[in-house]
Amino acid sequence: NESIIILASKTAIELPKLTIEVTPEEGLNDVKVGSIKTKIETNENFRLIGDLIVSYNTHLGWDVGPQESVSINDQMDKKVITSENFFNIPDNSWVVNASAGISVRYGKFTFKIHDQKLIYRGDWAKEISR
Numbered sequence: 001n002e003s004i005i006i007l008a009s010k011t012a013i014e015l016p017k018l019t020i021e022v023t024p025e026e027g028l029n030d031v032k033v034g035s036i037k038t039k040i041e042t043n044e045n046f047r048l049i050g051d052l053i054v055s056y057n058t059h060l061g062w063d064v065g066p067q068e069s070v071s072i073n074d075q076m077d078k079k080v081i082t083s084e085n086f087f088n089i090p091d092n093s094w095v096v097n098a099s100a101g102i103s104v105r106y107g108k109f110t111f112k113i114h115d116q117k118l119i120y121r122g123d124w125a126k127e128i129s130r
Contacts, residue, residue, distance in 0.1 A: 007109040015104065016048070017041040018113040022098045028121035034089050038100045040072070040081040048072065049103040049110065054085045058093040065097070072102075094121045
């Protein structure tokens with residue numbers, strides 16, 4: 001049994017926004033530790049649900065990369081919520097996928113806002129990257 005809930009309006013709906021800034025921005029060479037700075041721009045009509053999930057996948061083997069659950073309860077009254085998380089970059093990692101996301105709710109409508117960035121070692125992926 002499946003339910004589908006949609007959010008409809010006669011006017012444009014502005015969802016909360018989540019963006020990440022990843023250090024290093026370019027190139028994994030000569031870097032051992034990276035950071036993910038997350039910024040959430042809230043919207044009074046939507047409620048943030050649960051913790052902020054931050055992950056970084058170093059693409060070594062088939063395992064999903066480390067993931068952290070970050071409580072933002074102490075910032076729920078702010079219009080802009082921020083967080084910074086650090087991660088180790090193994091010497092043998094050629095690419096890191098850094099991402100963050102959180103669920104938002106309006107009534108029964110729930111949606112996940114997220115952002116991700118890819119960082120490569122060297123320029124081998126220059127021709128295939130987006």
